[in-house]
Amino acid sequence: MFVYKFDVLESLKEAGYNTARLRKEKLLGENAIQSLRQGEMVGIASLEKICKLLDMQPGNLIKYIEDTEECKH
Incomplete structure (x- = not known):
């Protein structure tokens, strides 16, 4: 399975892209932001x-x- 190497939302915030800006400028959708918060993979786009x-x-x-x-099956 794929996992993130670091906290992506924190890195985006450090780069000047807090969640409010991501939403306002439609850079990432709400589902993607929630997935990142939960450590789940986002879609390819x-x-x-x-x-x-x-x-x-x-x-x-x-x-x-x-x-x-999965390997046990």
């Missing part, structure tokens, strides 16, 4: 937008870790 805002590649944001539960 939101991931692209985050990469653009933070000037990063997807591999800088997320990493793959083996889900040991």
Whole structure:
């Protein structure tokens, strides 16, 4: 499964994009913001937008870790 390497919302905030600005400027939708808060993966379009805002590649944001539960099946 994919997990974030760091707190994406905190990094966006440090870059000047607090949640109010993200909503107001329609940079990220409410669902994406809630997913980030809960540590859940966002959709590819939101991931692209985050990469653009933070000037990063997807591999800088997320990493793959083996889900040991799935491997047991």
